[in-house]
Amino acid sequence: MRSSASSGVVFEEPLIFERGAEGRTGASLPEMDVPKADPKALFGAQFRKDGTPLPELSEPEVFRHYVRLSEWNYSIDNTFYPLGSCTMKYNPKVNEWAARLPGFARLHPYAPESQIQGALELMWHLEAGLAEVCGMDRVSLQPAAGAQGELAGLMMIRAYHEAQGRSPKKVLVPETAHGTNPASCAFNGFTTVAFPGGENGIVEPSAIAPYLSDDVAAIMLTNPNTLGLFESNLPVIATMLHDKGALVYGDGANLNALMGRVRPGDLGIDVMQFNLHKTFTTPHGGGGPGCGPVGYKKLLDPFAPSPTVEKAEDGKFKLSFHRDASVGRLRSFYGNFGMMVRAYTYMRELGAEGLKAATDMAVLNANYLRAALGETWNVAYDTTCMHEVVINDKHLRDTGVTTLDIAKRLIDYGFHPPTVYFPLVVKGAMLVEPTETESKQTLDQFVDVMKKIDEEAHKEPEKVKGAPHMTNLRRLDETRAARNPVLRWTAPTST
Ligand SMILES: Cc1ncc(COP(=O)(O)O)c(C=O)c1O
Incomplete structure (x- = not known):
């Protein structure tokens, strides 16, 4: 038994699995017009031996159960949801319409390139749009979340150094960083060197100067940082790192504050992830399929995840697997395509001026x-x-x-x-x-x-x-x- 409190009234009610009665049903099937088969003969050992004590319920009972569960939850669709750093951005319903168009929703991931030209074209345009927004040369759409985008970016940084015969071990990360930053470093075998922010909440070049050495692979900076402050010293810091042969990773989770106004690539960032759910209105939460594309400058292109979508001279779109030094595939097939459709829809609905607004x-x-x-x-x-x-x-x-x-x-x-x-x-x-x-x-x-x-x-x-x-x-x-x-x-x- 559970208590339920819609509008403050509390009463005891049975859980869905404790409801129901034998023979009650929510479906009406037509009369059988084929001989009855023995399911055990069909499925053999896969068939359950002990039966499943599932409740037998009418349609309204099942419906009420799920609607009630949804009411026990909070979502951006029913209340103000000011969850800082997680950015609960409203998911426009036109995105859902686009993602459900049968030509997108019913594609099979093994369909040949000739039959998925529309999908590849959408991915190609989305990549171009994201590259323009962040000031990067290219964007891989594969990672399934912001954290996986971080992982991918740091893998590319590691591959870049290794290609030059170097293996620096340290990544500088400010104390304000999101927990996924040090985790992504650890996954890549890097040691995180934490350093404090300045008095004003932003990173001061003088704070990182003592940590710079040949053993530093990169710095990871979130801009705006998790205090909601613009890292105005970023260009100076980027030059300091580049002068040492190190790279600058930008945690792009907070791009919603910059989009259309400031391009991280113009501030000296070499590689960054997008959290499409935090900026481009794709659904968030529940650990479901997400999309955290990773944008990068030309110097990291040889190490980019594959495949990428390329446009051939005849105007056709192709999946390219040809990068010898690629960090490899990060996600089955080509990433979470439904999220790409939603993000692209948002981008096209708003246009450049709308994103700025x-x-x-x-x-x-x-x-x-x-x-x-x-x-x-x-x-x-x-x-x-x-x-x-x-x-x-x-x-x-x-x-x-x-x-x-x-x-x-x-x-x-x-x-x-x-x-x-x-x-x-x-x-x-x-x-x-x-x-x-x-x-x-x-x-x-x-x-x-x-x-x-x-x-x-x-x-x-x-x-x-x-x-x-x-x-x-x-x-x-x-x-x-x-x-x-x-x-x-x-x-x-x-x-
Ligand atoms: C600053 C920052 N970096 C990284 C992440 C990780 O992104 P994701 O939740 O998509 O893995 C978040 C999550 O909200 C974040 O706020």
Whole structure:
């Protein structure tokens, strides 16, 4: 039994597997007009011996079950979702229409090139568009997520050094970096050298100077960084690294703040990943199929993942596997094609001016929140921010209310909490990223709720500390849920 709380009413109801009755069904099949076959004879040893105690249910019961489950979740389609660094960007529905067009959705990955010209053409145009946006020479569409794009970029950097008979072992990574950065280094056999950001939250050239040596393969910098600040010293830093024979990896996860305004390639970055879900409105989350293309300058082309899409002289599109020094294939077939269709649709829907406008609105919205939230909360770096802003609860320390309590209380008010306790360099950080599609009205509601929670923390701290009060499940043991997830339903034993 589970309790359910739609609109605050709590009642006990059976789980779907505990419902149903023998013979109840949601399907009506036509009369059999062929002899009945013995499934065991058809499937042999693959057939289950003990039967499957699945519930027998009507269509409305099944439908209600899944709709109810969806209501227990938060999504960008039903609420403001200011999850900094993760960028919960609205997924326009026209993208879904395009991805479901039968000519795209029903393609078989083994179809011959002559029959998939349209798909290859779309990939070719998407690559060209992304290369233009980031100021790179080429882009591989293969990686399945931002983290895999990082992995690919660092593999190319390693191959580049090895081709020159060098094997530098270190990669410089600032303390503000996303956790995937050091992980990608480790996967490539590099040692991460962490260095602090400057007083203003950005990397100062003087901070990295002591770490530069012949053993440095690259620096990994996120721009804007995870504090939402523009790394204005990047061109100087890039020159310092290049002078040492090292390369510059740009974590492009925050491109939503630059798109159409600043090209990372023009700042000295040699290779970077795109998180299409964070910039080009492809679906996010759930660990599902994603797309994290990796853009690179010409010097890394010999090492790029293969295959790539090339346009032949006769105008036909081809898959090329011809790169002797390629780091190889990163993903089965050609990557997650459905995501490419969605990203390309977004790019074409908005056009160059639209992409610029999206960037401008994302930055404007974040700065509006910085100013408005700053009336009550502590803004970690109170200077013009890019697409996200870090606040914290420094002023509540005497109340006993924690950052996690505030996040949980926001859920009672119908908002998904911002990212909390990240970046690690700000104590009690709340990283708020509104994105460009939110209206001033929504932002004002969020600010009002944050003010209310601040008042509650002073006057009724227990209310905040006990939150959430209005959800189906209360506080979970998140560590246990992550370490020992219970993913399998077990049939109740009959008594
Ligand atoms: C700055 C930064 N780098 C890398 C990543 C990893 O990207 P992904 O989640 O697509 O693997 C993220 C994720 O949001 C990020 O915010």
